[in-house]
Amino acid sequence: MAQQYRHIIADNPEQLICNHNLFDLSSERMNKRETKACSAVLNSTLVGLFKTFYGRYAGTEGNLKTEVVDVNLLEVPDPRGVSGPLAKKLRDALKSMSRRKVGRLVEEQLMDCHAPERARRIAEGPIELSEELGQEDRRALDDAVFELLGVEDPAERQGLVCALHETTSLHFRSIRVVEIEKQEQRAGGSSRRFTVQELAADAWDAAELPDPAPLVEWLGKRPECTAGASIPEERPVIRSPSPMFDPNAVYFGKRSNGYVAHMEL
Numbered sequence: 001m002a003q004q005y006r007h008i009i010a011d012n013p014e015q016l017i018c019n020h021n022l023f024d025l026s027s028e029r030m031n032k033r034e035t036k037a038c039s040a041v042l043n044s045t046l047v048g049l050f051k052t053f054y055g056r057y058a059g060t061e062g063n064l065k066t067e068v069v070d071v072n073l074l075e076v077p078d079p080r081g082v083s084g085p086l087a088k089k090l091r092d093a094l095k096s097m098s099r100r101k102v103g104r105l106v107e108e109q110l111m112d113c114h115a116p117e118r119a120r121r122i123a124e125g126p127i128e129l130s131e132e133l134g135q136e137d138r139r140a141l142d143d144a145v146f147e148l149l150g151v152e153d154p155a156e157r158q159g160l161v162c163a164l165h166e167t168t169s170l171h172f173r174s175i176r177v178v179e180i181e182k183q184e185q186r187a188g189g190s191s192r193r194f195t196v197q198e199l200a201a202d203a204w205d206a207a208e209l210p211d212p213a214p215l216v217e218w219l220g221k222r223p224e225c226t227a228g229a230s231i232p233e234e235r236p237v238i239r240s241p242s243p244m245f246d247p248n249a250v251y252f253g254k255r256s257n258g259y260v261a262h263m264e265l
Helices: 034-043 045-053 066-073 085-100 116-123 136-148 154-186 196-206 214-219
Strands: 056-057 062-063 236-239 250-254 257-260
Touching: 034 085, 034 136, 045 136, 045 154, 116 154, 136 154, 136 257
Parallel strands: none
Antiparallel strands: 056 062, 236 250, 250 257
């Protein structure tokens, strides 16, 4: 019933009894070959994307909940009448996926990110498919699903698979960005200190930016900069503790006879 960035529909050959969080799907209209093909189709990226248009999100962190009514409404490619060779393609792809850990459909760089500004900057850049969407068995499964839908040209199917993976990445990218923003708000906003990992990641991102303007030029272009300040070479000691007298003053050197620089803070 609840899912987020991973898409896994478990097979149940032992017919175990499910509880409220695991729904049991069965059909008396499909033979064994069609049932196996259906299990593969349900694990495809296409169904993983389709399900996000049903159900409802729990909060703002991308946790999707689908009830029975949503599952019944979900559009799924029909495996009935699937040919033997195509059923084998679907079955082999799913079997390969079951031997490994199924990853997330969202980009790893966003999962490693916890700063809203950096997340938005990543979201404005080119798509980097997640490791899961780059797996050969997943691409083979999605290719077979499009063949099941009637796309006979292999080149056309590959184009559709690429478009599907890019669209899926964009969808989960937007969800992840909102999740990071809400986590920051709950943590107290800008009062949180950045970790070493976040500062290192920000520096790494900045290395790919075009050469920035010198600080003096950048400040001169800011509309709120209406005054100048002469900063002494000594280390700053303390900002003026008085909100009434010199609220925008910073003391340099020794406090007893140090310099004072006035600026808009």
